[in-house]
Amino acid sequence: MAEPRENITTLPVESRSKFDQRGRARPMLSRDADAMYWMCRYVERAEHVARLLMINASTLIDVGDLETDALNKLWLSILRVFRIEHPPPSDLPLAEAISRYMTFEIANPNSIVSCLTRARENARSIRENISAEMWEALNSSYLSVRADDAVARFDESREDFYRSVLASSMLFQGLTNQTLPHTQRWQFAQVAKYFERIDVTSRILDTRWSLLASGELTIEPQLRNIHWMGVLRSCCSIETFRREYPGEMDPLRIAQFLILRNDFPRSIRFCVEQASESLTSLRTMTSRAIDPAERIVGRLLAQLDYAELAEVLNVGISRYLQNIQHQISEAATAVQKAYFLY
Amino acid sequence: MTPVPYNRSLAEEESSIAAQKTMFEAYQIDGLFDEMFASANVTRPHYESAFRGLCEFQPTDFDRRRRMADVAFRNQGITFTVYGDKRGVEKIFPFDLVPRIIPAHEWDVIEAGLSQRITALNLFCKDIYHDQRILSENIIPPEMIYGAKFFRREMMHVHVPRDIYIHICGTDLVRGKDGAYYVLEDNARTPSGVSYVLESRAVMKRVFPTLFAEYRVRSVEDYPHNLLNTLKHVAPPHAGSDPVVAILTPGVFNSAFFEHSFLARQMGVDLVEGQDLVVENNFVYMRTIAGLRRVDVLYRRVDDDFIDPLTFHPESMLGVAGLMNAFRCGNVAMANAVGTGICDDKAIYAYVPEMIRFYLKQEPILPNVPTHICARPDDCRYTLENLDKLVVKATNESGGYGMLMGHQATREQREAFAEQIRKDPRNFIAQPVVELSQHPSLVGDHFEGRRVDLRPYILYGDKPLVMPGGLTRVALTKGSLVVNSSQGGGSKDTWVLEE
Structure with a gap:
């Protein structure tokens, strides 16, 4: 089955840079x-x-x-x-x-x-x-x-x-x-999408947590499942969650799932990781030495990477989520300052 | 339903045309010059195939195609902005599906005439902003120039790259009752509409592929490529072999924003607003995410008045502070150069045939419409005495504003205008009414004659280059002579034929 291959290496190539595969986006x-x-x-x-x-x-x-x-x-x-x-x-x-x-x-x-x-x-x-x-x-x-x-x-x-x-x-x-080519333009699209998703997801969880878990709202026990399913649905996460945790809806598991999963596009840690990667690419593409937004998001990512649920609960779900919102808002401001409004 | 092919035998065709009523049934020529018909039953030779093709269509069929075209325009957002309309600010340009056809021998004359004209106008700009020979030799009276609204004394003795002032020109042509082409006006500042020419052609090819089959229509598709070369031609020497070109737009609320965006996309260059540019040490830069990047050539679609708050309107937000200095230093080229508005002045227009004789030692190939310059006492008297037979125009208005159609106006309107002329004669010219040629247009479920004009686009790089085509504008109201889009005009595709 082997094809003769010798011609491939002898194809004339004038200059490598002229045929640069990475493209030359200005x-x-x-x-x-x-x-x-x-x-x-x-x-x-x-x-x-x-x-x-x-x-x-x-x-x-x-x-x-x-x-x-x-x-x-x-x-x-x-x-x-x-x-x-x-x-x-x-x-x-x-x-x-x-x-x-x-x-x-x-x-x-x-x-x-x-x-x-x-x-x-x-x-x-x-x-x-x-x-x-x-x-x-x-x-x-x-x-x-x-x-x-x-x-x-x-x-x-x-x-x-x-x-x-x-x-x-x-x-x-x-x-x-x-x-779109996955160049600078696409990286901005990524950063925007994930910043927005992190912000909204953490606020959905925050507001519902205070309603459902910290007793702002008195709910009959038999309706708890339905309410918590609603939270997951609002974050487009119900099916994946159920497949992994069949049975009762455990608020702690839900929090852990929405905050700390690194392989699910709707959970916060995944989004932070994606945003962080895009910010790193942007910095490289624009030949900057440091980028404050990248630092903020990188630090947040490290925190999420090594977090345990117990730690999160120690801080308090609400405070933990509010900190995430704060970091993202700081990072968004830093992006604006570095790239748009300098 | 598939379109009916019309390459059937002649006998078949004639019987089928005779058998059914065509959409031309009630067509009337009304003693005008008709683009398609030489007389009631005689089609001009270059329209014969198109006429036969159009006869095949029934109104419902045609209407379906019209809707296809409208959807194509709307989905792509091919729109212009109507100022002062609250909700639907973006309108689609009314598009008339019947193409206008120009045979090669007619086009050759137009092309030669327009090339001659833009060459003379560029020589005129250079002269008027340097030695002013045309004034010292008494061809044009100096007060005509110094009294012109768009004369820019800031441009005196400024060197522009390769002595080109007008890189892009749109010259409006009309045909009178005799069928001859006349130049109605030049647009030497920022002529718009070229994007509609390209998009209309694309839509026509999609909607009426069969009509093209019988013709060899010259392509207009390489216009953006030629435009880019024209712009690169004037880049400053320091820019090297790959100058950075950008289009300067007033922004998304400008009526021609679609065109600015379209041309940027077609040429692959950046579309910038004033806020994107900074001038440092007399060089122009744009703000990118990786810092400042030098701009070598600006195709600017912002008027002179707003281009630089330090030189012109101090409160302009559309321009760039210091741009004029960078331009004067030769660090950035601008197309068109500042000051070309002098050629758009309708009183100066009257002197273009003289300019051609003076600078080129040639006779003009395309005549002007005879023009009375009210600044001359004799012309002014004649104008006032014959207001009911003349079209009077303010010298620096465009878009169909500031105009009196003497033969259609009421007595009061004429008197009001006469008063204005007496007050400021320099501001007016008068011309005999040109009974514009008419062309079949779709009106409801049939064709009727509507008046048309023609705006070809001319580029001036290392030599003049006339795009083989142009914007044919249609007055969609019966009998109307005003074709401007701001006054309810539409457009049609313009086919220039190969030999």
Whole structure:
């Protein structure tokens, strides 16, 4: 079966550098990197908002009649995830008001429509630099949530509406992965996506933990499982978790899973590792000696790499998660200072 | 449904055309010059195949294709911005699917005429910003130049690379009742629309592949490549063999942003905004994630007035402080150079035939529309006496603004305009009404004649290069002579034929 191979080595090669396999991407504009970063953060955020709203509604159907107070707390916790202090003024029941506010309200910078509008505005300003496929995917998902019949489709089936937002975010991220060269531009997309996911995941766990585990909310024991499953669903993690830990939903295991797993794309440690790798690549690509963001994220990663659940509990879940949020926010500021606003 | 092939036998074809009503049934020529028809039943030779092809279509079929084209434009975001519209700020350019066809022998004349014109205009810019021979030899009165809004005294005695001022020019041509081409105006600052030419062609190839089969249409696809070479041609010597070229855009809210982004993508260069650039030691740099990177050539789509707050409008946020100094030092080239707006002045336009005679010792190949310059007392008197027969234009307006169509205006409108002319005659010119040629356009479910003009694009690098094609703009309202997109005009693909 062996093929004669001698010709391969004698092929004339003029100059190695001319055929450099690594490509010759020139350094991208700071504004371009900035727009890339925010475009990807907003797409990721829209996905989290849609998933949280969708799961919250469906979990509440499963738990049946709850006291109004408990119900309100669960809906308000969604606002807390996105650092919104007060519910929107509205005549509608709170659940309805919050759903609409987080879906359509333009004045709310974290609503799905706002996120997709901003993502698309950023994309438009760098259209020449992203792939046509990415632009068309983002543009059509924007046009779909802003269409005249968007509210009607929402009223007809919330789940379908949210699912289409989820699918379009997934499509966009897949296209980003598969149609861009994995150079500086893609590294910014990675950093943005994982920073956003770390932030939202840690806040979901934080707010729900304080509701469910530290007794802010009194729940009947038979409903505990359903609530904790809702937390995992909100983080897109239910199936993997169940496969590994069949049986009762143990809050400690859930916390451990969402914080410390290094091989699951939805858990915090995995995301920190990815962000850290991208920051290292960016530093190398731009020939910098040190990068403060890389240092912050690297330190956080080391901490997570060697953490034990007992340690986390010692500090307190909430404080531990808040520290992660703080580190990520510091790192995000450092990225801006180093690459966009110098 | 697949498109019907129209290479059937002649007999078959004639019977099928005779048998069914075509979309040309009610077509009227109205005594104008029609691009497609020499007279009621006679098609011009270069339109024969297209006419037969179009006769094959039924309205529903045609409409389906029109919708395909609209979707293609919208999905790709081929839009322009309408200022002051709250929600749908991005509009698609109305696209008319019936192509305009120009035979080779006509194009040869246009090409020669436009090359001659851009050469003369570049010599004029160099002269007017240096020795001003054209003034001292009394070809143009000095007050015409010094009174021009877009004359830039900041450019006096500034050397520009290779003496090229106008690298990219868009010259508007019209055809009168006699079928002759006339130059209506030059756009020597930042002509836009070329992206629509390229995108329209791409869409036409997708929607009407069969119509192309009978023709050898010259390709326009290498325009971005030629544009890049034109820009590299003026790079400063220190840039070496691979100069850094960038497009300077006012930003995403500019009406032509799509085009800026399109050209950057097609040429593979960076699209920068004023905030991306800094000037240090009279060199221009862009801010990248790896620090500052020198820029050698700027294709700027920002007007003179806003390009450098230190030299022009101090409150401009679109420009770059110090850019003019870097330009004067020869450290960065700008296309087009500052000061070319003088050629867009409609009173200066009237002197272009004189410029051609003066600088080139040639007769103009493409005539101007006869123009009365109101700054001249005799012309002004004539204009005021004949307002009802003339088109009066403000010398420095564009986009169809500041214009009086004397024959369509009311008495009050004419009087108001006359008042303005008396107040500031330098600001006005008058021309006889040119009854623009018409071309079949899709109107509802059939074809009707609509007025058209033509904007070809000319590049000036080591020699003039006219893109074989251009933007044919259509006045979509019946009888209207105004084709500007800001006034509800549309566009159609323009086919220039090989020999």
